[in-house]
Amino acid sequence: xxxxxxxxxxxxxxxxxxxxxxxxxxxxxxxxxxxxxxxxxxxxxxxxxxxxxxxxxxxxxxxxxxxxxxxxxxxxxxxxxxxxxxxxxxxxxxxxxxxxxxxxxxxxxxxxxxxxxxxxxxxxxxxxxxxxxxxxxxxxxxxxxxxxxxxxxxxxxxxxxxxxxxxxxxxxxxxxxxxxxxxxxxxxxxxxxxxxxxxxxxxxxxxxxxxxxxxxxxxxxxxxxxxxxxxxxxxxxxxxxxxxxxxxxxxxxxxxxxxxxxxxxxxxxxxxxxxxxxxxxxxxxxxxxxxxxxxxxxxxxxxxxxxxxxxxxxxxxxxxxxxxxxxxxxxxxxxxxxxxxxxxxxxxxxxxxxxxxxxxxxxxxxxxxxxxxxxxxx
Amino acid sequence: xxxxxxxxxxxxxxxxxxxxxxxxxxxxxxxxxxxxxxxxxxxxxxxxxxxxxxxxxxxxxxxxxxxxxxxxxxxxxxxxxxxxxxxxxxxxxxxxxxxxxxxxxxxxxxxxxxxxxxxxxxxxxxxxxxxxxxxxxxxxxxxxxxxxxxxxxxxxxxxxxxxxxxxxxxxxxxxxxxxxxxxxxxxxxxxxxxxxxxxxxxxxxxxxxxxxxxxxxxxxxxxxxxxxxxxxxxxxxxxxxxxxxxxxxxxxxxxx
Numbered sequence: 074x075x076x077x078x079x080x081x082x083x084x085x086x087x088x089x090x091x092x093x094x095x096x097x098x099x100x101x102x103x104x105x106x107x108x109x110x111x112x113x114x115x116x117x118x119x120x121x122x123x124x125x126x127x128x129x130x131x132x133x134x135x136x137x138x139x140x141x142x143x144x145x146x147x148x149x150x151x152x153x154x155x156x157x158x159x160x161x162x163x164x165x166x167x168x169x170x171x172x173x174x175x176x177x178x179x180x181x182x183x184x185x186x187x188x189x190x191x192x193x194x195x196x197x198x199x200x201x202x203x204x205x206x207x208x209x210x211x212x213x214x215x216x217x218x219x220x221x222x223x224x225x226x227x228x229x230x231x232x233x234x235x236x237x238x239x240x241x242x243x244x245x246x247x248x249x250x251x252x253x254x255x256x257x258x259x260x261x262x263x264x265x266x267x268x269x270x271x272x273x274x275x276x277x278x279x280x281x282x283x284x285x286x287x288x289x290x291x292x293x294x295x296x297x298x299x300x301x302x303x304x305x306x307x308x309x310x311x312x313x314x315x316x317x318x319x320x321x322x323x324x325x326x327x328x329x330x331x332x333x334x335x336x337x338x339x340x341x342x343x344x345x346x347x348x349x350x351x352x353x354x355x356x357x358x359x360x361x362x363x364x365x366x367x368x369x370x371x372x373x374x375x376x377x378x379x380x381x382x383x384x385x386x387x388x389x390x391x392x393x394x395x396x397x398x399x400x401x402x403x404x405x406x407x408x409x410x411x412x413x414x415x416x417x418x419x420x421x422x423x424x425x426x427x428x429x430x431x432x433x434x435x436x437x438x439x440x441x442x443x444x445x446x447x448x449x450x451x
Numbered sequence: 452x453x454x455x456x457x458x459x460x461x462x463x464x465x466x467x468x469x470x471x472x473x474x475x476x477x478x479x480x481x482x483x484x485x486x487x488x489x490x491x492x493x494x495x496x497x498x499x500x501x502x503x504x505x506x507x508x509x510x511x512x513x514x515x516x517x518x519x520x521x522x523x524x525x526x527x528x529x530x531x532x533x534x535x536x537x538x539x540x541x542x543x544x545x546x547x548x549x550x551x552x553x554x555x556x557x558x559x560x561x562x563x564x565x566x567x568x569x570x571x572x573x574x575x576x577x578x579x580x581x582x583x584x585x586x587x588x589x590x591x592x593x594x595x596x597x598x599x600x601x602x603x604x605x606x607x608x609x610x611x612x613x614x615x616x617x618x619x620x621x622x623x624x625x626x627x628x629x630x631x632x633x634x635x636x637x638x639x640x641x642x643x644x645x646x647x648x649x650x651x652x653x654x655x656x657x658x659x660x661x662x663x664x665x666x667x668x669x670x671x672x673x674x675x676x677x678x679x680x681x682x683x684x685x686x687x688x689x690x691x692x693x694x695x696x697x698x699x700x701x702x703x704x705x706x707x
Binding site: 345346348350351363367368 | 513514515538541542544545546548550552553554555556565566569570614615618
C-alpha cells in the first residue's frame with residue numbers, strides 16, 4: 074500500500090537527457106544522427122547545401138565583377154563581364170544602373186529628392202512599427218510625412234523644379250503604390266466586411282456584389298479597366314492622372330480580398346463578445362471599435378499580412394499601363410545593348426530588395442502577434 | 452428563515468412584464484404564451500429541463516433575442532424594433548452569462564469602466580472609482596490590473612457581475628451563472644448573488660442551484676417545452692408541487 078506523504082514532496086528537475094555532453098551536441102545527436110536513415114539524409118542534405126552555398130558565394134562574391142571600365146566613347150565596356158558569364162556575377166550592372174532602378178526616369182540632378190522620399194518612407198514605417206508611438210500623434214506624423222514626400226516628388230514650390238509624375242519610377246513608385254494602397258485599402262476593407270454582415274439588405278448586397286465582382290477578375294484587368302475604360306466615362310476634357318488611376322485600382326482590388334480576411338476574423342469571434350457588448354448597452358460603433366475589431370483583427374494578423382505582402386509585390390503589374398515600378402525599371406535596364414543578357418543579376422538584385430521589405434513585414438507581424446497574445450498567458 | 456427584502460405591493464407598476472409572448476426559431480415554437488410579471492425588488496428563479504426556453508425567455512428581456520408575438524415591457528418601455536427603446540432597456544438591465552463573456556483584450560478595470568464611460572458618459576475618474584467600489588463588493592479589488600485570462604473561473608464571473616453592476620442597472624438577469632464553474636468556485640459567486648439580492652436588487656435568475664433558490668427567491672418558475680408550467684414561493688414549490696412534470700423534474704434534480 075502506498076504511503077501518503079504528510080508534507081508536499083519537493084519538486085525535482087527533469088532528468089538530464091543524453092550521455093552528459095552539452096545540450097547542443099545532444100540535440101544534434103538526437104535529431105540529425107539518431108538512426109542510419111537520419112544520418113544518411115543529414116549527410117546528403119549537408120553535401121547539397123554546401124555545394125549550393127559554395128556555388129552562390131563563388132558566383133556572387135568571389136568571381137564577381139563590381140565595376141567595368143569605360144570605352145573610348147564613354148559607354149561601359151562589358152567585355153570582361155561577358156567573359157565571366159556563368160562564372161562570376163556582373164554586379165557592375167547594378168553599379169551602373171542602380172539610379173535608374175531606384176528612381177526611374179527622374180531628372181538626374183534631382184535624384185536627391187526621391188532619395189529623401191525613400192528615406193522618409195522607411196522612417197515612417199519604422200516609427201509606425203514601434204508601439205510607443207501608437208497614439209493620435211501618429212496620424213499627424215503620417216500626414217506631415219506624406220505631404221513632404223508629395224512636395225519633394227512633384228516640386229513646383231519652394232524653389233524646387235516641377236517633375237511630372239510620368240517621369241517618376243523605380244523603387245519610389247513601388248513604395249508609393251504599396252504605402253497608399255495599404256493605407257486606404259485597410260479601412261475600406263473593414264467597412265466592406267462590416268457591411269457584408271449588416272442586417273440592412275441594401276448595404277450587404279452592395280458589399281457582396283463588390284467583393285465577388287472584384288475577386289472574379291485578375292488585378293491586371295482591374296488596372297486595365299481603371300486605366301483605359303475609366304476615362305471613357307469621364308466628361309470631355311477631364312482626365313485623371315495615370316498614377317492615380319493605378320493607385321485606385323490597387324486599392325479597390327486589395328480591399329476586396331482583405332475584406333474577406335477580416336470577415337473571417339469577425340466570424341471567428343465568439344458570439345458571447347457581441348452579446349456582452351450589446352447587453353451593456355454599447356451602441357454599434359463603440360461596440361465595433363472597442364470590442365469587436367481589436368479582437369477580430371488580432372485573430373487574422375497572419376492572413377492580413379499575407380495580403381499586404383501580396384499587394385507589395387502586385388504593384389509590379391502596373392507595367393501594363395506603362396508605369397515604371399521597381400521590377401520594370403530593372404527589366405528596362407537590361408534592354409540597354411551594353412547590358413543585354415545580364416538578366417540574372419538584375420532580377421537577383423530586385424528580388425533581394427523585395428525580400429527585404431516582405432521579410433520585414435513578416436517578421437514584424439510575428440512580433441505583433443506575440444505582443445498581442447501576452448494577455449492570454451497566465 | 453433568511454432575511455429578504457419585501458416584494459413591492461401589487462399596486463406599483465411592475466418592473467418587467469411579459470404578456471402572451473411567443474417566439475419561434477423557424478418552425479420550432481420555443482416560447483408559448485409566456486405571461487410573467489416581476490415587481491421591483493422581487494427575485495425570480497427560473498428552472499426547468501434543458502431546451503425548455505428559460506434562457507431564451509430572459510434573453511428576450513434585453514432583446515438579445517426577438518419575440519415574434521406578444522409584448523415585453525421593461526420599466527415602462529416596450530421592446531420593439533425601435534433602436535432607442537432597445538438601448539434604453541439595455542442600459543437598465545444587466546446580464547451575467549454562463550460563459551462570463553469578459554473582454555479578454557482589456558484589463559479587469561477597463562472591462563468595468565468601458566460601458567459607463569461610453570454609454571452613461573461618466574468621466575473616467577469617476578468610472579474608475581465606481582469600478583473599484585464594485586470590485587471590492589465582489590471581493591477581488593486586487594485583480595483590477597489583470598487580464599481576464601489570468602483569473603480563475605469564479606473570479607471571472609464575479610468580475611462579470613461587477614461589470615454589469617457598474618452600469619447601475621435596475622434589473623439583473625443571470626443566465627446559468629454557475630453552470631460553467633468548478634464546484635469549489637460556485638459558492639463564492641452565489642454568495643455575491645445572495646448579497647445582491649439582500650440589498651433589494653430585482654433579479655431574474657436561470658439556475659439549477661436549488662439551494663440558492665430556496666434562500667433568495669420570492670417566486671420560482673418551472674418552465675418546460677416553452678411554457679410556464681408552475682410557479683410559486685419556495686415553500687410550496689419544493690414541498691408541494693402540483694403538476695406531474697414538476698414532480699418528475701424535482702425528483703431528478705434533488706435526488707442526488
